[in-house]
Amino acid sequence: MPELNRRALLIGGAALPTATSLTPASANAPNNDEAFWREIAAEYDVTREIVQLENGNWGATPRPVQADYFEKLARVNRDTSYYSRRGMGRDLMAVRDRLAEALGVPSDEIAFTRNATEAMKTLIGGYNRLTPGDAVLYADLDYDSMQDCMKRMALRERAEVVRIALPEPATKASLIAAYAEAFARYPRLRLVLLTHVSHRTGLALPVREIAALAREKGIDVIVDAAHSWRQLDFSLPDLDCDFVGLNGHKWLAAPLGVGIVHIRKSALSKIDHDLATAPDGPDQIGERVHTGTLNAAAFLTVPAALAFEARIGLDRKSQRLRALRDRWVVRARSIAGVQVLTPDEPGLYGAITAFRIAGKTSMRDNGAIARQLLERHRIFTVARDGVERGACIRVTPNLFNTMAEMDLLAEALTELGV
Template identity: 60%
Template sequence: MQKINRRMMLAGGLAFPAAAGAALAPGDDDERFWSAIAAEYAPPAGVIQLENGNWGMMARPVLQAYQELVARVNRDTSFYARRGMTRDLMAARDQAAAAMGVPADEIAFTRNASEALRALILGYNRLTPGDAVLYADLDYDAMQTCMESLATQRRARVVRIALPEPATRQTLIDTYVAAMAANPRLKLILLTHLSHRTGLVVPVREIAGLARARGIDVIVDAAHSWGQLDFTLRDLDCDFVGVNGHKWLGAPLGVAFLHIRKAALDRIDRDPLNEAGGHDGIHTRVHLGTYDFAASLTVPAALAFQARIGSARRAARLRMLRDRWVTVARTIPGLDVLTPDDPTMHGAITSFRVRGITDSARNARLAKWLLDERGIFTVQRDGVAGGACVRVTPAVYTRVSDVDALAAALPGLMGFSRTI
């Protein structure tokens, strides 16, 4: 394994070791390329890991960089913190901003997307008593709770909608347009770009544009989409976004980002711990205190690793792995796939439901059967208006044989479902 030093990390100069297929280019045999990628990961032995939605595994070069940075931060403590660490953190932030396609001063580190979104939702200062805010059933639980809290904190009226199932881009747009029309005092919408529950991708840019024309602000939860889909934040054309780094970027746990456009900064209050004077930038909207600095400093290594794959190539691979098992699932009577086959409406994550089994307990038993009987790890998800489901999430290290094993297990799962 090559030695990773600070200069390489901050310059994004990380390269694959030769043994891992560094000579492979996009025109070479695709499975050889992806086998080389898979060789850079160490998933749990004895199980097919198809539950990669919780957080992403660091590739070996990224893990090595993180370990070296943990050692440095631990060794040098304040000698480093007061003599260059801030500069290195800002260089890491700048590289992340460039990858997201936004100015560096519109990005701030947070420890997770929930922290970023909490700062946006609770800091949003354009609500007056009686104004409405809106979220959907597929939004993340903690963010739903934040939106609900605006009823007491801002005396807002909270509106909850259910997204259509099955969905199309147009039915999703129509659903939000109908909600806007039905709530003339609507001021704020939470949009989840890619749902952690089902994998559904919402046409954020179109919906946000329609909201903007009505004077409605939109906060975007991009925790799962950046790094899973091929896009930049500029493509979303939204003022407020929360992004995770420890999911699909494969950075260490505790890395995420807050994005606020400069022109919209005054719509979000400062964090109370940052109220005292100083420059009024995005960094004042969140307060991290003393946190895992090594995690944020590892971002350039994670970006460099992902750059060797390429955003479009990664997204296409994840869609292919999803499509491979979904194609089989579509042929099985009584098994419903909860994301459309429209490639603009899904990434890697896709959930399925055995028709008529809508409670969490029985979906948990289905996931348990897959693990116990076939060695395939998935997870049940609830909170969907149509009922609970089983979520399948491949990753860049997932092999074709892994999703083929899931496809082969589905008929047996259907047989088991009739016994519960």
């Protein structure tokens, strides 16, 4: 494609506005008001070299959040221990309270981690209810590191590892049935890993319903919500689970290095204290994780990220992400040879969706497809492996993307079909 102002082209010939705050009129605009979303997109300083549709690694921070982060970072760097020993702890606890409010749980049920992986390692590695001969379960769409954690933990405790493949195509009913069947087949199941939104395909599990079935069988549930929190509109009581790991630097768009672990007080005894905590220390969630020094400035920026999101509204944000996804998926489903893996059933998807070209199931095949999209169309996506029926391409739009960019993807896919 010739070098030109691609971003201007994609919004109809006009350059993106440079406003740093929403006007009252646009703040009350309907969700399909593209002028409103251009104002939101203008808050992001993103690359203009490509159409960025690989936003699953981490989320770009909008300019107001980035500015707040630089301010917090400057203070931490300037005042160092004079701040850390005379007020930073108080400020961080205020951030924890604000996060707890957003999550819908008491403040003493969450603790800071550096990412969701660290939160999940805390939960899986610290789980202490396994005995030899028990079983643990995970699915093909779960995150690779979490699968490995389950296998390592099972090896340590001499437990059986059960892996299931989730149905493709999936429905809410078929997903619940898949777990129900596994729960019935393996009576010694003690722990199950549930990924709320898969990083591979974007499939969103009906976590609450599956967890309820597990509870009836005496099975504990650990939830990986790294991709679902602030991509979907929910709070932790909606999941009704004891153990959850979350990320703040994916869909909340906080700076890199923000993670959260949640443990219900009623289930605290099921997770061991961290090795780096004192044996006679208090029995609280903070004793279950010991990260060492955190990037305090990143956590101190969380209120700014929440404030930016509040200008949009979480429900409206989630709707927009789904609308961007639907824009290309509706067209892609009509293209011969293009298989959209993620279902359209409400509640089973958000922004992330994966597709596969018929017969192209290897990572080599899908790596080549991702390269073709980038080199021929300047559209950046990523190949994902680990799905039972074969590798795929993951597409992940964010709030700075436009409907025109989704149309460009759909047009590019016509060249890939058979």
